[in-house]
Amino acid sequence: MNKDNPMEAAQKFIQKYFPSCNGALLAGSVVRGEGTDTSDLDIIIFDETVPSSYRESFIEFDWPIEVFVHNASSYKPFFETDRERAQPSMPRMVSEGIILSDDGVIEAIKKEASELLNEGPEKWSEETVQIKRYFLTDTLDDFVGCSNRAEEIFIANTLAELLSEFVLRTNCHWIGTSKWIVRSLKAFDEGFTNQFVEAFDTYYKTGDKREVIHLVGIVMEPFGGRLLEGFSLGK
Structure with a gap:
């Protein structure tokens, strides 16, 4: 049996579980046209009668469904926390979400989300830049010096996360995890992304660290390069 398309399944879900909600959005990969065979439906519910926000998982209409339920104000702390952690x-789910139902509340919330996204995260302080530069240096040194392949793989994973964070946050862009x-x-920069992926892909395939080391050097050079000697925290 062929399952319903995302919009049809989402509409049926709303009618079954949240028929009296004030508004609902369908978000996630299926909305962006990036859905796969394992994609789920991300549905955001706004219902002024619920006492607090919650998240729940379902399998309905042949779809895995993640539902995020909020009242008229409970979404705001999530917006703020997401902004603080960059x-x-x-906010992204709300901004890109397709409206499933609305009694007039959605427009203002979507506007709030879009404005937050457009503003970008708070700029790193100079102290934060130095702290991040130090930990990036420390991880790079571990990577360069390691001769244990098993340990090296996981150091590379950490290095990739720290490097992506450093590049994006020093340029006042939002960061991410996993995909x-x-x-x-x-x-932020598709050309740099290609370099980034190629460098780590080369390392994982061949064990050759040179492209990764070179890339980290390029990223850190405008900030003074590696930082180890003289760094102090909490003194």
Whole structure:
């Protein structure tokens, strides 16, 4: 049996579980045209009668469904937390979401989300830049000096995350984790993203560290390069 298309399934879900909600959005990969065989439906519910926000998982209409339920104000702390950590998961879902139902509340919330996304994350302080530069240096040194392949792989993973964070945050861009590392980098600079992926791909395939080391050097050079001697924290 062929399952319903995302919009049809989402509409049926709303009618079954949240028929009296004030508004609902369908978000996630299916909305962006990036859905795969394992994609789920991300549905955001706004219902002024619920006492607090919650998240729940379902399998309905042959779809895995993740539902995020909020009242008229409970979404705001999530917006703020996402802004502080520079990972705008909730604002992005709201901004890109397709309206499933609305009694007049959605427009203002979508506007709030879009404005937050357009503003970008708060700029790193000079102290934060130095701290991040130090930990990036420390991880790079571990990577360069390691001769244990098993340990080296996981150091490389950490290095990739720290490097992507450093590039994006020093340029006042949103960051991401997992698949959103690459997506966030592409939103910043597709050319750099290709370099980034190629460098780490070469390392994982061949064990050759040179491209990764060179790339980290390029990124850190405008900030003074590696930082180790003289760094102090909490003194």
